Amino acid sequence: MATDDELAICQMRTIETVLPGGGMDFETALERLGLIDKKYEIIAKKEGMTWLADKINEGYNGRDKMRRIRILEEGDIIELKEGHEIYADVPEHFVFTNRRGCYKLTHHNITIGGNFDYFQGTYIVYKTSLEGGGTGHGPGDVYPNGHRVFCEKKDNPEIKVDFYQSGAFTAMIKNIEPVGKAYRQWVAR
16 A cells, blocks of 8 residues: 555655646645645655746745635725725726727726825725636646735725725735625615
8 A cells, every 4th residue: 555655746746747737826726635734745856846846836825825815704894095906996097008088988997096096095905706717828827816805995885996905806905904894784674
């Protein structure tokens, strides 16, 4: 019967052979095979697979880092500040050079500040979801879903913005701490 270490080496050899150009990213394969652990990093180094050992190290360090990031939930109150990247409805005039004088709204990524200074302030998270992933044009161009946060401005609920906390998106605010908690009350008539 094979030992745990021998089984891990076999799995690593499979990854080394099959995955390059195979459509699945290394991190996902390592996670699914249960190889994201310091022990397997050491085994990979011993077997001469230093590139794989580096991927394993990135995997468990990245996973531990993600565990420390506070994922926002409905009701969290947050502060959005200058420099934060968000998606918001803004006039095309401010986003596209060929749309000067056009104030039709478009949902676009912006950086808070300058013309968009009014987006600074306190917001209440009203919805979150795991979405937005997809594929690119080349083999292995797989983009995972991200944790998307939708919020409305506390002093003006008409102003709504959204951003991602994870994934591969333009408007990302990975580590943002809530400053309070809001509760919604439903009243039956």
